[in-house]
Amino acid sequence: MAERTRLVIAGGTVIDATGERPADVLVGRDGTIAAVGEGLAAGAGGADRILDARGCIVSPGLVDLHVHLRQPGGEQAETVESGSRAAVLGGFCAVVAMPNTNPSIDSAALVREVQELGRASLCQVEVAGAITVDRAGERLAPMAEMAALGVRLFTDDGAGVQDTAVMRRALEYASDLGVRLAQHCEVDSLAAGGHMHEGEWSSRLGIPGIPAEAEEIMVMRDVALSRLTGAPVHFQHLSTAGSVAIVEAARRSGLAVTAEVAPHHFTLTDESCASYDSRFKVNPPLRPADDVAAVRTALARGSLDAIATDHAPHTADAKDRAFEEAPPGMLGLETALALALTELDLAPAEVLALLSWQPARIAGIDGAHGGPVAAGRPANLCVFDPSAIWTPDDSGGASRSRNTPYVGRRLRGRVRHTLVAGEALVVDGEAQR
Numbered sequence: 001m002a003e004r005t006r007l008v009i010a011g012g013t014v015i016d017a018t019g020e021r022p023a024d025v026l027v028g029r030d031g032t033i034a035a036v037g038e039g040l041a042a043g044a045g046g047a048d049r050i051l052d053a054r055g056c057i058v059s060p061g062l063v064d065l066h067v068h069l070r071q072p073g074g075e076q077a078e079t080v081e082s083g084s085r086a087a088v089l090g091g092f093c094a095v096v097a098m099p100n101t102n103p104s105i106d107s108a109a110l111v112r113e114v115q116e117l118g119r120a121s122l123c124q125v126e127v128a129g130a131i132t133v134d135r136a137g138e139r140l141a142p143m144a145e146m147a148a149l150g151v152r153l154f155t156d157d158g159a160g161v162q163d164t165a166v167m168r169r170a171l172e173y174a175s176d177l178g179v180r181l182a183q184h185c186e187v188d189s190l191a192a193g194g195h196m197h198e199g200e201w202s203s204r205l206g207i208p209g210i211p212a213e214a215e216e217i218m219v220m221r222d223v224a225l226s227r228l229t230g231a232p233v234h235f236q237h238l239s240t241a242g243s244v245a246i247v248e249a250a251r252r253s254g255l256a257v258t259a260e261v262a263p264h265h266f267t268l269t270d271e272s273c274a275s276y277d278s279r280f281k282v283n284p285p286l287r288p289a290d291d292v293a294a295v296r297t298a299l300a301r302g303s304l305d306a307i308a309t310d311h312a313p314h315t316a317d318a319k320d321r322a323f324e325e326a327p328p329g330m331l332g333l334e335t336a337l338a339l340a341l342t343e344l345d346l347a348p349a350e351v352l353a354l355l356s357w358q359p360a361r362i363a364g365i366d367g368a369h370g371g372p373v374a375a376g377r378p379a380n381l382c383v384f385d386p387s388a389i390w391t392p393d394d395s396g397g398a399s400r401s402r403n404t405p406y407v408g409r410r411l412r413g414r415v416r417h418t419l420v421a422g423e424a425l426v427v428d429g430e431a432q433r
């Protein structure tokens with residue numbers, strides 16, 4: 001850790017779950033917020049440094065429930081370090097790392113290894129453990145051992161748990177342990193061989209498709225399993241109108257289901273695949289405009305809990321293959337906030353609910369993240385200019401990979417400063433280490 005200074009974030013508008021007010025934020029050397037109020041910068045209260053926040057929103061740091069940091073085994077595409085740098089540049093102070101690494105994170109030893117890498121990185125890295133051994137869907141992984149190390153979210157992400165009885169047992173087990181299961185909803189037998197959404201565009205392009213039902217049938221099944229077991233279920237990267245409707249109905253009936261959507265599912269359609277550019281290949285696939293509209297409407301209605309990036313770096317070698325040969329996935333950490341601010345008809349506070357305090361609760365880290373910007377709280381903070389216009393280039397930002405589909409797209413809203421535990425790790429849009 002660099003030596004901490006006492007600093008004031010001056011001249012911004014604070015927005016958190018309690019509301020909105022103009023205020024300076026004084027951050028102490030102990031990494032917590034020392035004071036919040038107007039005029040703190042004037043005398044600077046003994047502060048060593050002033051971070052300019054004029055024209056900016058000062059909010060609790062963002063929390064991403066879904067990132068692929070590729071360690072162990074995929075270091076050419078990303079490391080915990082490079083991914084965490086992309087995270088703080090995108091305003092994220094905490095991320096949940098998916099276990100579809102090589103080997104999979106399905107044991108206490110692997111959890112420890114990634115936690116260790118996380119401690120040396122720029123943001124808080126929460127490790128998601130696999131539900132089943134090697135994510136193979138057959139035998140339950142030692143969830144209790146992983147939970148004892150602080151793992152709060154389990155998923156076989158990259159694949160759904162296909163066997164209904166295995167999923168039921170996993171939910172019962174999770175309930176006893178007080179942890180949450182997250183599901184990548186995809187019925188393999190329906191999705192097998194598909195590379196994009198099955199519909200008009202897949203027919204036109206001659207690319208085998210994945211029907212919406214491959215996702216929706218598993219969402220339906222897991223809603224039923226949540227009812228059967230009483231255990232909460234978190235649905236990852238929902239992408240279809242049908243999935244959203246099922247989740248909304250489940251919530252109305254009082255079930256403890258939560259759901260996230262990824263920025264690409266409210267900003268891009270399957271028509272993008274007409275370029276045969278593998279940067280538009282992702283799983284679940286990009287869907288038609290009606291599905292995109294349904295996801296946006298659900299976000300506006302408040303019936304989804306979180307925007308999660310599904311940041312999925314892949315090397316240029318892998319992505320340069322033909323569409324059907326290339327792996328699915330796209331970068332997300334550095335563009336998520338701007339895409340939400342630009343594309344959704346939501347107030348900044350509503351966007352922040354989806355990117356900060358609601359996901360913090362789902363991850364079980366709301367003690368340190370997503371809470372009110374108030375004295376005594378850990379200084380995990382995001383300062384962004386909601387009206388700054390910028391355009392992503394093809395460098396991939398801080399990621400080791402470059403597979404972003406948003407090159408050249410005009411975005412509004414840019415991170416200016418990010419503080420993690422009081423340390424200014426991004427200042428004026430530049431990473432400080």
Ligand code: DOR
Nearest residue numbers: 068158282283312328329
């Ligand atoms: O597009 C995707 N990429 N979807 C997944 O489920 C996995 C992810 C990855 O690991 O690349």
